[in-house]
Amino acid sequence: MSxxxxxxLSRPAVDxxxxxxxxxxxxxxxxxxxxxMLRARPPGLPRLSEPExxxxxxxxxxLNYSISENFYPLGSCTMKxxxxxNEAAAALSGFADLHPYQDEDSVQGALELMWRLERALCAxxxxxxxxxxxxxxAHGEWTALRMIAAFHxxxxxxxxxxxxxxxxxxxxxxxAALSGFxVIEVRSGDDGRISLADLESKLSPRTAALMLTNxxxxxLFEREILDIAEMVHATGAMxxxxxxxxNAFMGICRPGDMGFDAVHMNLxxxxxxxxxxxxxxxxxxxxxxxxxxxLPAPTVERTNGHLRLDFKRPQSIGRVRSFYxxxxxxxxxxxxxxxxxGDGLSQASQDAVLSANxxxxxxxxxxxxxxxxxxxxxxVASAQNLHEEGVRALDIAKALLDRDFYAPTVYFPLVVPEAxxxxxxxxxxxxxxxxxxxxxxxxxxxxxxxxxSLHEEPTKLPVGRLDEVSAARRIxxxxxxLSEDPVLRWKAPAEAPETAPQQTLQExxx
Amino acid sequence: MPYLVHxxxxxSAMLETLGVRSMNDLLVDIPQSLRLESLQLPNGLxxxxxxxxxxxxxxxxxxxxxxxxFRGGGxxxxxxxxxxxxxxxxxxxxTAYTPYQAEASQGTLQAIFEFQTLIAELTALDxxxxxxxxxxxxxxxxxxxxxxHTGRNEVLVSGYVHPEYVQVxxxxxxGRGIKVRKGAEPNKKTAAIIFQQPDFLGLLVDAxxxxxxxxxxxxxxxxxVDPISLAMLAPPGEYGADxxxxxxxxxxxxxxxxxxxxxxxxxxxxxVRKLPGRLVGTxxxxxxxxxxVLALAAREQHIRREKATSNICTNHSxxxxxxxxxxxxxxxxxxxxxxxxxxxxxxxxxxxLARLQGWEPAFPERQFLNEFPFRVPKARxxxxxxxxxxxxxxxxxxxxxxxxxxxLTFTCTEVNDPQALDELMAVLES
Numbered sequence: 032m033s034x035x036x037x038x039x040l041s042r043p044a045v046d047x048x049x050x051x052x053x054x055x056x057x058x059x060x061x062x063x064x065x066x067x068m069l070r071a072r073p074p075g076l077p078r079l080s081e082p083e084x085x086x087x088x089x090x091x092x093x094l095n096y097s098i099s100e101n102f103y104p105l106g107s108c109t110m111k112x113x114x115x116x117n118e119a120a121a122a123l124s125g126f127a128d129l130h131p132y133q134d135e136d137s138v139q140g141a142l143e144l145m146w147r148l149e150r151a152l153c154a155x156x157x158x159x160x161x162x163x164x165x166x167x168x169a170h171g172e173w174t175a176l177r178m179i180a181a182f183h184x185x186x187x188x189x190x191x192x193x194x195x196x197x198x199x200x201x202x203x204x205x206x207a208a209l210s211g212f213x214v215i216e217v218r219s220g221d222d223g224r225i226s227l228a229d230l231e232s233k234l235s236p237r238t239a240a241l242m243l244t245n246x247x248x249x250x251l252f253e254r255e256i257l258d259i260a261e262m263v264h265a266t267g268a269m270x271x272x273x274x275x276x277x278n279a280f281m282g283i284c285r286p287g288d289m290g291f292d293a294v295h296m297n298l299x300x301x302x303x304x305x306x307x308x309x310x311x312x313x314x315x316x317x318x319x320x321x322x323x324x325x326l327p328a329p330t331v332e333r334t335n336g337h338l339r340l341d342f343k344r345p346q347s348i349g350r351v352r353s354f355y356x357x358x359x360x361x362x363x364x365x366x367x368x369x370x371x372x373g374d375g376l377s378q379a380s381q382d383a384v385l386s387a388n389x390x391x392x393x394x395x396x397x398x399x400x401x402x403x404x405x406x407x408x409x410x411v412a413s414a415q416n417l418h419e420e421g422v423r424a425l426d427i428a429k430a431l432l433d434r435d436f437y438a439p440t441v442y443f444p445l446v447v448p449e450a451x452x453x454x455x456x457x458x459x460x461x462x463x464x465x466x467x468x469x470x471x472x473x474x475x476x477x478x479x480x481x482x483x484s485l486h487e488e489p490t491k492l493p494v495g496r497l498d499e500v501s502a503a504r505r506i507x508x509x510x511x512x513l514s515e516d517p518v519l520r521w522k523a524p525a526e527a528p529e530t531a532p533q534q535t536l537q538e539x540x541x
Numbered sequence: 542m543p544y545l546v547h548x549x550x551x552x553s554a555m556l557e558t559l560g561v562r563s564m565n566d567l568l569v570d571i572p573q574s575l576r577l578e579s580l581q582l583p584n585g586l587x588x589x590x591x592x593x594x595x596x597x598x599x600x601x602x603x604x605x606x607x608x609x610x611f612r613g614g615g616x617x618x619x620x621x622x623x624x625x626x627x628x629x630x631x632x633x634x635x636t637a638y639t640p641y642q643a644e645a646s647q648g649t650l651q652a653i654f655e656f657q658t659l660i661a662e663l664t665a666l667d668x669x670x671x672x673x674x675x676x677x678x679x680x681x682x683x684x685x686x687x688x689x690h691t692g693r694n695e696v697l698v699s700g701y702v703h704p705e706y707v708q709v710x711x712x713x714x715x716g717r718g719i720k721v722r723k724g725a726e727p728n729k730k731t732a733a734i735i736f737q738q739p740d741f742l743g744l745l746v747d748a749x750x751x752x753x754x755x756x757x758x759x760x761x762x763x764x765x766v767d768p769i770s771l772a773m774l775a776p777p778g779e780y781g782a783d784x785x786x787x788x789x790x791x792x793x794x795x796x797x798x799x800x801x802x803x804x805x806x807x808x809x810x811x812x813v814r815k816l817p818g819r820l821v822g823t824x825x826x827x828x829x830x831x832x833x834v835l836a837l838a839a840r841e842q843h844i845r846r847e848k849a850t851s852n853i854c855t856n857h858s859x860x861x862x863x864x865x866x867x868x869x870x871x872x873x874x875x876x877x878x879x880x881x882x883x884x885x886x887x888x889x890x891x892x893x894l895a896r897l898q899g900w901e902p903a904f905p906e907r908q909f910l911n912e913f914p915f916r917v918p919k920a921r922x923x924x925x926x927x928x929x930x931x932x933x934x935x936x937x938x939x940x941x942x943x944x945x946x947x948x949l950t951f952t953c954t955e956v957n958d959p960q961a962l963d964e965l966m967a968v969l970e971s
Contacts, residue, residue: 033647033830037655037869047874048622050882054959057885057892060773064908068745070775073873075662084624084869088652092633095648099632105641112544113636116588121797125599131799132614132936133603134928140601141798154581166674166801167855169842177716205842205852209685210716214847252570283568284575299855303544307859308649309639309671309819311801327712349712353615353677353705353788354799366595372585375542381564382547388567389555405559405567432645437638443843460546461555487827492644495826497834502824506836510813518822519668519813519836520658 032493034090038521041077048081075523094493095308096437102463104390106409106440106452107200107248109278109300114370117303117363126362131354135339142338145331145355148365149315155376156277156294157287158317164327164356168275171295171314172206172242177348178318178325179240179269179293180210185325185346188267190239196225198249198444200275203242212239219446223249223402227258234266244273245289246407248444248452250387252279260290269293269322277301278456279384279408282377292319302364313360327351382457383408386464390455393468397475401447409454411447422478424449426485429496430477433489434470542585605933608961611890613912613952614741614936615676615703615788616796619769619879620955621867625793628866635859643824643834650833653858654821656865663771663868664785665778666807671819672861673804673853676788677706680735680765681713682851683784683806686815687733687761688719689850695720695730699751701740702765704941710735727758733784737765738774742938742950743912744904749780756781761812768792768805768864770910772876773884777807784808793867794860803860814840817851879955883911886962887953891915893966894951903948912952914938920947923969930968 061069079087096103103110121127129141149161165171176193183190193207196217204214215233220226224247234241241263245253253259263270272291278301286294298304299312306312318326328347329340340355371379384407391400391410398412414424428438428451440452455464478485489495508514516522547555561567568576586594607618629635633648640646640653653671660669673679684696696719698707711721719732727734734755738748752762764782766774769791777785790802808816814837822836842849871879891913894900903914917923920937927934935949942948953962 033832034651036651036658037865038658045872047872047878048870050620050875050878051955051958053882053885053889055886055889055962057887057889060881060884060910063888064745067749068775068908070771070773071779073877074665074771074776076659076871076873076876077869078872078874079869081622081624081870084866085627087869088628088866089631091648091651092628092631093648094646094651095633095637096642096645097633097635097637099636101645103638105638108638110638114544116592118630118635120592120595120599123596123599124604125596125602127795127797128604128607129602129798130605130610130612130618130796130933131616132612133605133933137603137928138798140598143601144595144598151582166678166857167853169852169854170674170678173716173852177712180716201841201843201846201849202852202854204847205845205849208847208849209713209852211718254570254572257572257574280571282577282580284571284577288575288577297855305635305859306638306855307635307857308637308646308652308862309858310855311674311803311857311860312855313801349715350677350705350708351712352709352800353675353703356799357674357801358798359801362595366591368582369586369594370543370588370591373580373582375545375585376582377580378542378545382545382552384567385547385552385555385564388559392559405561405569407570428642429644432642437645438642440641458544458546461551489644493647494644494830494832495828497643497824497826497832499824499834499836502822502834502836506822510810512810517668517810519820520654520661 034087036521037077037079037087040079040083040087043078045078045080101435101437102459102467103437104439104453104455104467105437106454107275108440109454109456111303111456112458113303113305114367117366120366121359121362139338142331144365145361146333146338148361149331151368152296152315152317155281156296156317157285158294159320160323160326161315161317162326163315163361164352165314165316166352166357167310167312168295168297168314169202169206170351171316172202172273173209174327174351175271175293175295175316176206176210176212178322181325181346181348182322183239190237190268192237193239194233194241196243198247198446199242199244200248200273203273207242223251224253225259227255230259230262234262234268236266238266238268240269240271242271242273244276246276246279249402249411250406250409251402252407256289264290275300276408278380281380282373283380287319293322298360298364303367304360304363311357311360313357379457386455386457386459390453390464390468394471397471398451409452411444412451412453413447414449414451417478420478420482422482422485424451427451427474430474430485430488431470433491436467436470605931607956608958609931610933611951611953611957611965612933612936614950616799617791617952617954618796618956619791621793621795622870624870625863625866629859629863634862639855640835643832647832649858650821652862652865654833656861657821659865659868660805660807663768663776664807665776666785667810668813669805669807670816671821672857673806673818674857675800675802675804676765677709679786679804679806680706681710682817683763683786684710684714684719684733684735685717686784686812687763688717689815690812691732691760693730693732694718695722696733696735697725697727697731698723699734699736700746701742702735702737703741727754727760729758731758731760733761733763735763735765739767739770739910739912742914743909744907745909752781769876769880772880783812789860789864792864794863801857801860803857803864815850818853818856883954886957887911887913890951890953890962897969911954912950914948914950917947917949920949927968932965932968
């Protein structure tokens with residue numbers, strides 16, 4: 032099944048939607064603005080009626096997997112159920128219809144929500160203050176590194192290096208580089224945890240920070256975290272926590288107590304705001320007291336029950352996003368925290384850990400397990416055991432799609448060959464986990480009996496495996512000027528004028 | 542407990558399968574000294590109690606009706622067709638993940654591909670990306686592109702660009718050693734000239750001249766544009782700008798106290814490899830069927846790590862979907878009508894405001910579309926008086942620009958009906 036593009040469905044005869052008329056005696060644009068200011072031809076937007084539009088997007092929706100219908104065992108992504116009440120909360124007119132430049136007195140409820148969310152996040156991760164401004168996890172990482180840079184700068188220390196483990200998320204080194212740091216990689220030891228010897232050798236007076244996620248991307252808790260923190264702090268560097276894996280231990284332990292100085296959180300992972308097919312998310316950053324002066328402005332302050340935005344922060348790194356962050360996502364996360372409470376969040380993390388260990392146990396006879404358990408909220412298996420059959424992690428991922436499961440994260444972390452990273456979360460039932468393990472067993476059996484057929488999966492989805500190599504070749508040809516097919520957008524065929532409106536604006540109905 | 546699925550029996554059975562006695566046996570790697578008794582948070586609430594608490598916070602905010610909102614400054618009240626939320630509230634869209642597995646994500650991928658095409662058409666540039674966080678970070682990302690492309694480390698901000706966008710640009714620039722200068726002349730160190738059309742005050746700038754000035758010194762021209770204005774104004778691609786960016790809130794997204802909305806970025810063909818974030822392209826399967834995939838990933842953080850063009854990973858896909866539905870609903874002539882009605886009403890309002898005692902256009906020689914600055918006697922008390930009457934009046938821009946004392950910017954769109962204009966005038970005349 033496939034659906035044409037809106038541009039391909041477009042018909043020039045379709046009337047524009049009925050919209051308000053001006054009903055005032057104002058001048059027309061052409062009366063006031065010079066001809067060179069005006070657009071010569073209308074933009075080539077599609078022309079469709081509302082019924083056609085609704086059907087188009089409904090059909091597109093049916094081509095998607097989503098957490099509402101499918102299990103998403105995506106490691107490091109924490110795809111859990113998105114409570115529907117969160118959506119109702121964010122849609123309340125008192126939030127959705129607020130203009131960001133209203134006077135403070137008229138937005139006390141919004142500021143109170145931000146303040147309370149900040150307090151709750153502080154309690155969960157063990158920090159002094161939290162900025163809610165960053166729009167996503169990577170944005171939060173970068174914000175934290177800017178604060179760390181400002182901290183060292185304020186002490187007139189020239190620290191130019193950020194240490195990142197080889198198992199880290201790709202955003203870590205990217206955020207560090209964008210923050211102006213040199214990235215130094217720290218190796219993992221054989222047990223999958225950071226090598227203290229290698230860390231020792233790379234720490235120096237040039238080190239600004241070590242970026243770490245705990246549990247690490249292999250799903251293993253860094254047992255020696257207190258020693259790591261001591262080593263890092265002894266050199267005058269800071270310890271940064273990548274909160275992608277926070278779902279492992281809410282209510283069990285806190286990054287702040289482990290010695291982390293800055294902590295980012297993904298509200299779209301741990302705190303159930305929906306992923307939206309790739310955002311919007313929110314990536315608040317919590318900091319210990321020594322970094323508080325450098326928080327982005329404004330912060331929300333509360334005095335005698337009155338809330339205000341504090342813009343006067345002389346040491347602030349400035350502003351990292353317009354307005355106050357992805358407020359709608361903050362409403363959703365706060366709603367979730369209220370509903371779960373401290374008791375619910377603790378149980379959620381315990382269930383996440385239990386489910387991951389359970390699923391790991393169910394599939395350990397089918398796939399390689401390069402590291403010893405127990406794991407925390409996720410585990411990394413490897414398809415190396417199917418090497419002789421010529422079956423790879425990608426084949427297993429694609430075969431799962433045919434069995435109604437989304438695929439785990441594959442080929443990450445980079446330190447495990449043929450990695451298959453599975454994170455079940457607390458909102459998948461035992462029955463779902465059993466069924467998933469059953470699917471893995473069946474796929475592995477097929478890998479041994481009929482490996483060729485696995486290379487052809489998926490066969491039950493709207494499209495089969497797409498040839499990305501030839502797509503890349505076509506893009507290259509376009510970028511080098513050897514082709515006029517941009518590949519990255521639709522373009523009206525030259526001989527089909529009906530798809531690109533030819534009328535001049537003077538002929539338009541308005 | 543809400544949203545948790547395991548029963549106590551399930552938990553026992555799972556522990557038994559694992560051959561352990563309790564959860565503690567699974568948490569052995571966590572040093573005992575770090576273990577918490579409990580979180581310092583209240584216990585959870587029923588959905589009814591949760592909504593009661595959240596609603597009481599919502600009720601502590603004052604919501605101005607859209608027709609009586611004359612304040613803009615980057616966020617505007619617009620008519621939002623019901624089709625937009627009907628589509629974005631489909632769980633298949635809003636609860637899907639980033640489309641890593643293309644075969645199971647064709648809905649999201651195709652919608653983004655359509656969004657990319659819509660933005661490219663609006664801006665008359667070659668290629669658009671899948672979305673960015675907001676207008677501010679879009680400006681900053683464009684400046685990074687110019688820095689990398691030209692190898693120069695100064696960007697010039699021309700005129701009244703949104704002050705918060707400039708603040709974000711400065712914060713981004715600091716990490717990369719990029720200097721942000723305002724009101725300076727371009728020279729051989731200039732990587733880009735950044736201008737906003739119309740600018741933060743609503744005034745039109747000479748985009749052609751600024752673009753030429755950038756090109757004269759070998760710099761890029763970055764146009765920060767209002768997407769609805771592009772139904773009417775010459776688009777960046779037409780006057781030769783290299784990169785167009787902007788804020789897409791007006792394309793079907795509610796103000797929501799400033800977010801989430803969507804940033805967009807489009808550029809000329811020769812800059813495509815420097816684009817930040819995700820790009821969707823077409824590809825084919827073994828049966829020759831067309832599908833959509835994430836393309837040119839070698840620019841991105843998960844492949845290039847510290848050498849990536851940007852660190853952006855999660856972007857604003859669902860907001861991009863909203864914008865795509867909005868633009869498809871409007872079509873070229875609907876969008877033009879929205880721009881036209883806003884233009885006429887704003888000009889009608891400006892005429893009427895100019896007749897008030899002591900009120901005058903702050904820049905009488907400059908043209909505008911649907912937002913404009915007025916110098917107003919006792920601006921602050923005027924705004925307060927309007928608020929008392931339930932009207933969200935002009936924006937005091939003095940808080941960002943010292944030279945603009947007592948200047949208010951007013952905005953008019955299709956939601957401010959003629960009676961709303963009369964109501965505004967009646968309060969101001971009283």
